[in-house]
Amino acid sequence: MLLKGKTAIVTGASRGIGKAIALGLAREGAQVVLAARSAVSREGGLEGSIQETAASVEALGGQALPVQCDVTQEESVQAMVQAALAAFGTVDILVNNAGVAFFYPITETPLKRWETVLRVNLTGAFLCARAVLPAMIARKKGSIINISSLAADERDAGTVPTGVAYGVAKAGLDRFTYGLAVEVGQFNIAVNGLKPKEPVDTEGMRFWTKPEERQGWVSADKMVKCALFLAAQDASGVTGTVSTDEELSLWHGL
Numbered sequence: 001m002l003l004k005g006k007t008a009i010v011t012g013a014s015r016g017i018g019k020a021i022a023l024g025l026a027r028e029g030a031q032v033v034l035a036a037r038s039a040v041s042r043e044g045g046l047e048g049s050i051q052e053t054a055a056s057v058e059a060l061g062g063q064a065l066p067v068q069c070d071v072t073q074e075e076s077v078q079a080m081v082q083a084a085l086a087a088f089g090t091v092d093i094l095v096n097n098a099g100v101a102f103f104y105p106i107t108e109t110p111l112k113r114w115e116t117v118l119r120v121n122l123t124g125a126f127l128c129a130r131a132v133l134p135a136m137i138a139r140k141k142g143s144i145i146n147i148s149s150l151a152a153d154e155r156d157a158g159t160v161p162t163g164v165a166y167g168v169a170k171a172g173l174d175r176f177t178y179g180l181a182v183e184v185g186q187f188n189i190a191v192n193g194l195k196p197k198e199p200v201d202t203e204g205m206r207f208w209t210k211p212e213e214r215q216g217w218v219s220a221d222k223m224v225k226c227a228l229f230l231a232a233q234d235a236s237g238v239t240g241t242v243s244t245d246e247e248l249s250l251w252h253g254l
């Protein structure tokens, strides 16, 4: 097992790519801290909850700690990381996966939506990274993975209509990845960004699309494989990169 005995926090682990990565980490022997707002499935909301993901991890024989957390709230993030440290003693891996999109033109984007998109996708990653870094720095080891999007670079309509706030947040996240990798390399901590090359079939993506727009969608399998590879890195290996799952697979023969 690649990650036996390691502790990983995955934000946005109640559904979609985050849930798939959490299960992948557990299959490789990591204890997983599942952080998201949905403790249980909400009526009328998107399917999935951290309790359900925890049950799936346990069904694999893995160890899970579901912690309700809103990544935009500093106190909520601090409490989630403290719960992880209390349960498992340290944090080796952080996957900043929590994300929200708002696929409307700028003229139809209220300030509140703009700010929410930036706070979840970008500020959330900053808050979570800052909260786990003291434990990683103390042990001189760690891996942080920021889940980004091709929307960071897209300048046309893309395969799905891409809200500008979302693209701006992900572009910021990529820059955050490069900057943080430089800062924490001296502590042997790897920081990498990972984005899907093809749209991944998730509850969130279904919410924003019509059935006829869902051609070419893939499962989260390739993202999971790449996330596991990055989770096993420290600064002596792969760090400071932002790549698609396809690129990373080609570069490293995954």
Ligand SMILES: NC(=O)c1ccc[n+]([C@@H]2O[C@H](COP(=O)([O-])OP(=O)(O)OC[C@H]3O[C@@H](n4cnc5c(N)ncnc54)[C@H](OP(=O)(O)O)[C@@H]3O)[C@@H](O)[C@H]2O)c1
Binding pocket: 011, 012, 013, 014, 015, 016, 017, 018, 035, 036, 037, 038, 039, 049, 069, 070, 071, 072, 096, 097, 098, 099, 100, 120, 147, 148, 149, 150, 195, 196, 198, 199, 200, 201, 202, 203, 204, 205
């Ligand atoms: N699917 C794709 O094709 C695709 C493409 C490019 C990039 N991505 C990126 O991949 C990541 C996962 O996407 P997905 O498609 O799996 O999305 P999804 O199905 O909508 O899941 C999003 C996750 O983020 C969590 N989340 C949202 N706001 C949060 C908050 N304030 N605090 C904590 N957790 C929060 C949600 O949990 P709660 O609602 O329970 O809080 C949920 O677990 C995102 O960063 C997304 O931008 C996805």
